[in-house]
Amino acid sequence: MKFIKYTLSIGLIGLLTSCQSYLDVKPLESISDTQTIYDKTSSETAIRGVYSALASANYYGTNFQSIGYLSGDNIQWTGSQSQVQEFINKKVNADNSTIASVWTAIYVTINRANNVIAKVPTVTDPALTTDLKNQILGEAYFIRALAYFDLARTWGGVPLITKPTASPTENRGIARSTQAETYAQVLADLTTAEPLLPATTNRYRATRKTVWSLRSRYHLYQKEWDKAEEYATKLISDNASYQLVKPYSAFFANDARGTAESVFEIFYSANETNTHRNQWQPQTNGGTRQWAPNDALVALLNDPKVGGGRSTLVAKDNQNRWYGNLYYRTPAADPTYVIRIAELYLIRAEAEANQNKLTAAIADLNAIRSRAGIDVTTAQTKDQILLGIENERRLEFALEPHRWFDVVRTGRATAVFNVTDNNRLLLPLPAGELLIDKALVQNTGY
Template sequence: MKSTIHHLFFAALLGATTLSITACDDLLEPTPVQQLADDKAITDAGSARSATIGVYDRVQAYYQLNWPVLGFLPGDNVRFNGTLNQFLQIDQNQLSADNVLITEAWTQMYQAVNGANNVLAALPGINDPLLPAAEKNQLLGEAYFLRALVYFDLGRGWGGVPLVLTPTRSKENGAGLRRSTLAQTYDQVLADLTQAESLLPETATRNRAVKAAARALRARLHLYRQQWSEAEAYATQVIGSSNYRLVTPYRAISTAPFLSQESVFELTFSNSDANSMWNNWFPSALGGQFNFQPVPAAITLLNDPATGGSRSALLASTTINGSSVTYGNLYSRSAQRDDPSYVLRLAEQYLIRAEARAKQNKLTDALADLNAVRNRAGVEPSKAATAEALLLAIENERRVEFAFEADRWFDLVRTGRAGTVLGVTDQRRWLFPIPFNDLVADRSLEQNPGY
């Protein structure tokens, strides 16, 4: 039987078509895409640096389109404005195991994991005078951070997943590896973040991992695990750093040259390494496909001075056939194609700490954190006076603040509110399906219930 991990890495070869079981039997022999050939091993300073950049590139691949879509399209801010079934399934919360976006995201994520594993396995043994100890530690820290980010995303998307912690060198690697539990998956994320924080520099780089990025992701991890005091503590470390601040106006977070002081970690693009996300949001009159459209309720919230404030800049409008059409404007650099992918922002750290404090009945401090975000947006302070009212206000604030980022669906799932807010009462649908192709490749891999 072929290993799950073999299939994870060669699945990208399958393209966007759904293969039959018979076809799969003939395609299980290719070398895994991420197998590291002996003549391309990480052996010196140059190859170590290149390999680390390669891991960023693989993370960038799933954050450009697939992951944001899986974060916002199942929620209540955005609808799919087209006919492609893979998007309609996500929009309607009716995913199938052969969904192309699910398969692509899963494959891209495990490609990133394997890239990080290659760096982590090779770097400690490199002795190159051009690679000083400080830089070696930094590269190791970046690999640990990126692997933690991917496994965190895999966990919140699919639940417990196979934990691959060594490089995939051949088809046989990973044979017999089964899914870990969600708790075990998050334990691995924590272990990687702990290592990353100890190795990374205390600098303000925003498109490479540093200590603050590890702390910010750890605050998010503790929030998801309902470890309120730890979430508060790590968010406080990031908020307390002089390297970060909430920027005004709100639009400054997504205005070139990017890397604003609010950004803790983002993935950067350029015209030669393009982010085409704008094309999915812009109407055809502006050269786009208008695949993703803000729903009327989200438009109302963003345009309302009492809720959206300056976040109305996330919307723009144009006239088509004599009618005004509103579209999402977070990704707006259609000519330069260099919009970043937003991963960790300071505003989230304030709202993480607000939620964690509210859960600990620190209501005054929680309200202050919530209002820091509202104040930056030019919105009147909240007057929520109870823990229940505060938590709802924080939930609503996150909906507006991260309207078109990979946030809303995962928020409603982690808080158990996806049934109440979205009507997705079948909790089996709160997790994504394991891709069909991987189930075919390894019969020991268990599907999530309900698929």
């Protein structure tokens, strides 16, 4: 079953019976397929199943995030598994188990969202009010948008599946869409989600504000600078809800969660833990330290003129070895930070710089530097400002999954990572998927 396309063996029963308790939902068991989503309770359980898939170890729990930073230049692999080293070397093979597990996990998430989108509108339970029905649908559209966004930036064009799947073979034979078409699906889902969702602040579930934040990131990737600026401003101007908390560590240290820094984070608990923690923490803290900050990152973070307060992201173990300390809790109930307000400041700064609004770009860049406790930037020209933003993003999100995607989208992979084969800027489709579906075509160069 390892390579069944998109793990379509995960049907609606799985959608409802595997929901995680961290969302305070008791799963519904032994429900026939015709009744899986039929009333208010099952509708609410189903959307929690979508969040559960998003939070899984192979998606935002660990593996998808690891692609974003292992492929960059901040992290070293301390183990012996060659498939992990492939990301460090920027030479990932199609039989890599991590890409297979991530591909599967994202399509599981999409399938669960598709079930909600297809079935919740047909529910006639009076207890499921129009507002609540719209909210559930909006959340499903938002999560599907995020899933396709992650697929597009990782693999390029992918098969677009927008209907629920009930059997393993149902979607075989569907060719890949282009990357542009995949991104278009993202925008379509965000556009649909926005009016369905409440304009409230919720750091754990999608609202209209969460949609705005992902739209800002989406428009940044599309180089639609005015739109990226517009949507970032919607969040930044909401100072009552979102702020750069001080000091830098305040959004994660001392068991903090759901601070004003957070736009969207994933909640874990002692019963449903975040597997990410064990990869970072050393053995003395009950982890494996399989990946760790490399010497270059440690030097940058510990330079008070460059890293400032961000030095709290790293610490030393009893063997004098550096380790990453963003995920540290015992038990491992650390949140996953999907979108922080700091990202919106840096998105807006980049968008402003690319529109030659240099004074505004410097102000947003300095907001990040000030929170980190370092001096204002000396950058003055557009190119200097853009490089300053790139450098701040490297440290601001040092242990979050941005670095690889940032450098690829700006066209600087050759200069920064020495990647001379542009085919390597997209990952290969998992080999197992190609074996079972001849309609799929591998990315060029693999």
